[in-house]
Amino acid sequence: MSRSQRLLKLIHLLRSYRYPAPGYRLAETLGISLRTLYRDIASLQEQGASIEGEPGLGYVLKPGFMLPPLMFTEEELEALVLGSRWVASRTDSELSESAQSALVKIASVLPKDLKNALDENTLFIGPSKEQTTESAEFPQIRQAIRGEHKITIRYLDLKEQESTRTIWPFALGYFDNLRVLAGWCELRQGFRHFRTDRILQLELSEEHYPRRRRQLLSEWRKAENIPSQ
Structure with missing residues (x-):
């Protein structure tokens, strides 16, 4: 030790x-x-x-x-480095830069022995089988989620049918080769999931949605049988 x-x-x-x-x-x-x-x-x-x-x-x-x-054990540092490397290689450029910046800030306050452990970390993220196309809407989506703002999207579903939806976004799921936006859809009056690569156009509204993000997230987890983290 x-x-x-x-x-x-x-x-x-x-x-x-x-x-x-x-x-x-x-x-x-x-x-x-x-x-x-x-x-x-x-x-x-x-x-x-x-x-x-x-x-x-x-x-x-x-x-x-x-x-x-x-504040970190060597195992916690390994988890942070591995997570940051996944974010850097599997998300958009803004989050990628933020992940690398966070590691630099952490390294700047670590004692020498833990800084060496950080620099010499040997856990890496392998290449993805498929290349995920970066969407210019990701920063706007995250901004809408943080600020609890409505967004209006033009969406193309898997049946190639186009629709315009106003949704209350509250979560963004990063899968290996897929990004999914979860939100309350005003058109369908229920929770819906939208693949970000099928969003044709997105407009961020200044209007806040009428319920808190935390409440929506809790109700969605219950509806989808997703355990709380």
């Missing part, structure tokens, strides 16, 4: 105690000596952790302390 991981585990351990935790118990749980524990506590205090106590009395961490550089 690296020192960064040990400090992170110590923070989580202190948070699990409502009352001062004896130093020997903390050291035993972490598998370290008391001397190392005292050094680690002093290091956390120097970084802003409000840890109160002293040898023989125990230690307690006051609520509200966050330690951004130590």
